[in-house]
Amino acid sequence: MKAEFIVSDMTCNHCVQTITRAVQAHSPGAEVRADLGTHRVTVEAAGDAAAVEAVIREAGYEVRAA
Template sequence: MKTEFIVSDMTCNHCVQTITRAVRDVAPDAAVQIDLAAHRVAIESSADAAVLRAAIAEEGYDVQPG
């Protein structure tokens, strides 16, 4: 299942790495695609969207449905 989020406060490659790691911590099989310029995170995973969103939010990011 594909889930998309807007992470408006994602600003650099460190953010990309942090978000990718957070997602893979809860969904090791996840395919994560990040468009830094558009602040968009697309995740292909069987994990529940709420779990994915919570993992990103726990890192301190503002996560909205995409």
């Protein structure tokens, strides 16, 4: 699965690290790319996008599919 999300309150590298760790804890081996300028997070991982979206939300961020 490859999915893209908008994380409007992702504002710094700490946010990126928190989101990356959360996604990779849920799906080991996931590739996570984040763009702070556009607030976009792209995830390539096994599983479905809804589960990844829930993981990002549980990490404390507002998230929606891009």
